[in-house]
Amino acid sequence: MKLKCIIVEDEVMARKSLQRLCEQHESLDLVSVFENAEDALVFLSTEKVDVIWLDVEMPGLSGFDLLENLTSIPQVIMTTTKIEYAFDAYQYQVTDYLKKPVMLPRFKMAVDKVLELNARKTTVSTQRQEIYVKTDGRYIRLAYSDILYIENIGDYVKIYTHDNSYIIHTTMKYLEEKLGNQFLRVHRSFIVHLDKIVDIEENNLVIAKKVIPISRANKPELMNRLNML
């Protein structure tokens, strides 16, 4: 199955080049091309895609602004002429970050990354509802139902249960994909188990007395996923 993708790029030659590369790749289905982030945002409010090829610097909304406004962020490959944005891109857990002009070999590498992440995601549903985390030289089984929330701490994440917490070396993006739809990223630094939420007030929620912030971008998705009266 091909992955649906869009291109958001204001610079005409970069756009055409990327368009051609996407059209020629057997694993990609290029569904739309946008010259600005505003139009892409409107499109994404009703359409779901697997991948966004996203320019950083654009007149009006930037690529980062677009991500901030999305309720659900698919895999993102950022493209830019400046490497200075790489750190910011990392904060958004993008799949890859390419310097323009995008070279064919680098393009293929980025698509391979996308496909790999996507493959992991699609196998999750067939997996058991548990993960093993390595701590103190042992692997400890954690049932999904025991996990309260997960906090990002730099290059590590901390998984909280009622009785314990476990620090493991992985990324929020990976866990988000791995854990499936019982869990939701509500903030850049937090993934929560939806069944464990006891209270939501404005831009915070509470799980086991822990107050967890909800980002503006993630709140609509959270409200959608909860069984609201």
Add this chain to the structure above:
Amino acid sequence: MFEFNAHLDADYINEIYGGDLSIVQIMFNSFLEESIPVWNEMYDKIVAKNYAEVGRLAHQIKPSFSMVGLTFLHPKIQAFETFAKSGPAQGELLTQYQQIAVDVNHAKLVIEEELKRMEDYV
């Protein structure tokens, strides 16, 4: 394998497009249709002393030069952009523009010629 004019950075072109001449043709056409008119428009902006716009336009078309193999022009356009944004004297900016314009006009002819050659080759 198609051999590009020595004026163009063939290694760079092949690295970007992986030897796909159809995409090279698209890029060359885009360069002529999109970037060259913007380059010409910059002259009017210099005359109108709208240097911020000159800098913006230079920034806009700068990557396109590399994308058609005119890698040697990229640093010149970069320097021109920086100069335009520094609030230069009109005469100095115009002189710099005209110096680069010699290269750009020649490059335009090369790109047009290469497009014809590619059409015959494909």
